[in-house]
Amino acid sequence: xxxxxxxxxxxxxxxxxxxxxxxxxxxxxxxxxxxxxxxxxxxxxxxxxxxxxxxxxxxxxxxxxxxxxxxxxxxxxxxxxxxxxxxxxxxxxxxxxxxxxxxxxxxxxxxxxxxxxxxxxxxxxxxxxxxxxxxxxxxxxxxxxxxxxxxxxxxxxxxxxxxxxxxxxxxxxxxxxxxxxxxxxxxxxxxxxxxxxxxxxxxxxxxxxxxxxxxxxxxxxxxxxxxxxxxxxxxxxxxxxxxxxxxxxxxxxxxxxxxxxxxxxxxxxxxxxxxxxxxxxxxxxxxxxxxxxxxxxxxxxxxxxxxxxxxxxxxxxxxxxxxxxxxxxxxxxx
Amino acid sequence: xxxxxxxxxxxxxxxxxxxxxxxxxxxxxxxxxxxxxxxxxxxxxxxxxxxxxxxxxxxxxxxxxxxxxxxxxxxxxxxxxxxxxxxxxxxxxxxxxxxxxxxxxxxxxxxxxxxxxxxxxxxxxxxxxxxxxxxxxxxxxxxxxxxxxxxxxxxxxxxxxxxxxxxxxxxxxxxxxxxxxxxxxxxxxxxxxxxxxxxxxxxxxxxxxxxxxxxxxxxxxxxxxxxxxxxxxxxxxxxxxxxxxxxxxxxxxxxxxxxxxxxxxxxxxxxxxxxxxxxxxxxxxxxxxxxxxxxxxxxxxxxxxxxxxxxxxxxxxxxxxxxxxxxxxxxxxx
DNA sequence: TTGTACGCGTTATCAT
DNA sequence: ATGATAACGCGTACAA
Numbered sequence: 001x002x003x004x005x006x007x008x009x010x011x012x013x014x015x016x017x018x019x020x021x022x023x024x025x026x027x028x029x030x031x032x033x034x035x036x037x038x039x040x041x042x043x044x045x046x047x048x049x050x051x052x053x054x055x056x057x058x059x060x061x062x063x064x065x066x067x068x069x070x071x072x073x074x075x076x077x078x079x080x081x082x083x084x085x086x087x088x089x090x091x092x093x094x095x096x097x098x099x100x101x102x103x104x105x106x107x108x109x110x111x112x113x114x115x116x117x118x119x120x121x122x123x124x125x126x127x128x129x130x131x132x133x134x135x136x137x138x139x140x141x142x143x144x145x146x147x148x149x150x151x152x153x154x155x156x157x158x159x160x161x162x163x164x165x166x167x168x169x170x171x172x173x174x175x176x177x178x179x180x181x182x183x184x185x186x187x188x189x190x191x192x193x194x195x196x197x198x199x200x201x202x203x204x205x206x207x208x209x210x211x212x213x214x215x216x217x218x219x220x221x222x223x224x225x226x227x228x229x230x231x232x233x234x235x236x237x238x239x240x241x242x243x244x245x246x247x248x249x250x251x252x253x254x255x256x257x258x259x260x261x262x263x264x265x266x267x268x269x270x271x272x273x274x275x276x277x278x279x280x281x282x283x284x285x286x287x288x289x290x291x292x293x294x295x296x297x298x299x300x301x302x303x304x305x306x307x308x309x310x311x312x313x314x315x316x317x318x319x320x321x322x323x324x325x326x327x328x329x330x331x332x333x334x
Numbered sequence: 335x336x337x338x339x340x341x342x343x344x345x346x347x348x349x350x351x352x353x354x355x356x357x358x359x360x361x362x363x364x365x366x367x368x369x370x371x372x373x374x375x376x377x378x379x380x381x382x383x384x385x386x387x388x389x390x391x392x393x394x395x396x397x398x399x400x401x402x403x404x405x406x407x408x409x410x411x412x413x414x415x416x417x418x419x420x421x422x423x424x425x426x427x428x429x430x431x432x433x434x435x436x437x438x439x440x441x442x443x444x445x446x447x448x449x450x451x452x453x454x455x456x457x458x459x460x461x462x463x464x465x466x467x468x469x470x471x472x473x474x475x476x477x478x479x480x481x482x483x484x485x486x487x488x489x490x491x492x493x494x495x496x497x498x499x500x501x502x503x504x505x506x507x508x509x510x511x512x513x514x515x516x517x518x519x520x521x522x523x524x525x526x527x528x529x530x531x532x533x534x535x536x537x538x539x540x541x542x543x544x545x546x547x548x549x550x551x552x553x554x555x556x557x558x559x560x561x562x563x564x565x566x567x568x569x570x571x572x573x574x575x576x577x578x579x580x581x582x583x584x585x586x587x588x589x590x591x592x593x594x595x596x597x598x599x600x601x602x603x604x605x606x607x608x609x610x611x612x613x614x615x616x617x618x619x620x621x622x623x624x625x626x627x628x629x630x631x632x633x634x635x636x637x638x639x640x641x642x643x644x645x646x647x648x649x650x651x652x653x654x655x656x657x658x659x660x661x662x663x664x665x666x667x668x
Numbered sequence: 669t670t671g672t673a674c675g676c677g678t679t680a681t682c683a684t
Numbered sequence: 685a686t687g688a689t690a691a692c693g694c695g696t697a698c699a700a
Contacts, residue, residue: 001473005679015686015688016687017679017680017687020679023678030685049678050449050450051385051389051678054678055389055679057678071411073405073407076404076405083430084431087431092429093429094396095426095429097421111426139335282591283618284591285590285591339693340694349670350693351670351695352670363669363670383694385692389693392676670700671699673696673699674696674697679692682690684688
């Protein structure tokens, strides 16, 4: 049995208005009635309905988080942080797995709109105009997390360009000059869109007068397998290759695995540096050197921004977080 | 601007009842008015409020999923499947990260109760009496996913006991007779509760007349680190050890990593078999042999059970899914 | 086929 | 300090 505020009111011999006041600590009642009301609440195990409350309040204390997958440790790291912040402020999060598919994303946006969520975080997704327009109409705050801000909304991210530049520069300074890259943005590459990590990589190489052309770059998706096939393609295309920068750690770990099977020694034969610094880096053999983009801080920051925006109804200021190289044992000097 | 059903009704020159009927395909209106209403809905971009609807319907089309963490690939696999099923039936899922802490769990249960969720899935959590009692009172369907059913509610799981037995038997049949185990249930072990995987392991060994005592088993938590320290302890306690069964793959991967650092060859010096068959098994070096518990099937099944229960208002029948060994390269014969 | 009126469980605004 | 009452947005039994 689930009781209503009216049940409590009757049993406590007060009006439901008074019960509501006690419930929300609004004052305007005697200590005695407060005590009585609380007693009855205890006795009846009364639990106010967030649904009814949401109807009048126009606040559901629920946010949506759109993610392209639920298996990458990067995304789950995001989810982890966002959930923590949300729970701290008494909100809950609805996970929306878009599978990077526009249709499913739009369907989710519609669902979230009907559910009257307070705000929305887009994590690691492509931010299509279609989404932007729709969210604009929803009239709720949105924050982009590690998502390229092609439309004017608050975001928190790292500079992919800078981080890739740093990674390439690191390899160069270790004495490498035949360097390949494995990128994960096949579709976007085909679509000819802007690929910051690829750009950063290329620019670093040309800034240091090292030859680089499209042969040095392999485009795939983001999985281990792509890392594995990526390595095979790369050593074919660039025979005297000594180092590889992979767009993310998953690809890098795939490279490690393929190298093992091919009898290629890392880092003696080929050095590998990844990006994102996921937990796994420490565990694989050899431990993977990686560029850390402080993802957990990003996610926490994004979540906090979200709730500030909900609270204040002002748009927050975007920010770009720093990155740093975490040295392990997959890179050596030449 | 967000319109209400009344706005639509006025603009279409009908009553809101009619709009509601059209909205829910209930029939009882002319084609002409249907068309008119749909036009206005389009024009106004009207989106019905799931909140208001939930108030009368007593259905929120939202379920809660309680998980002990968000980083293990096992749990995110669960989440992945559950989300997929939920989305298919038009529901959304609220993720509740309990951190295995009773207080946070209870707080979440209260939150979910106020949000009037339709049902609850407990995944990979310990199912305390406190939770059971509370959920009982909530009066909503619950399904246990890979959670030991210490209280009478529907569940779907694998037989941990059998799977552990199979793993140990596999090692024995490969000729091993000095076998250790690394368990992850430190607290539960201390609490003296039932540990099916440990039991299965022990029973297999004694059934095959192989000596086993508490020295052969190391208890820790579920992290890589525990796997690493576990190996160190084990080789100290059982000097002529030739094989290890780890309660899950994460621990197994930790063992692999520690072995690498200690100069122990896997599988030549020590064979390792894990459990859960997570994706990583294929990627680590050497690829980890593991007992697959068909987790994704479990999660899908659990989710389907959940929505059937919500629909039918009957309790579903529990089920235990089969397991199988996935052979890779971390175990060799003696 | 369509409309009226009430209920769902809260909060907020007046009164008292 | 407390109560009555009107929203909030939707579904629905009942009436027309």
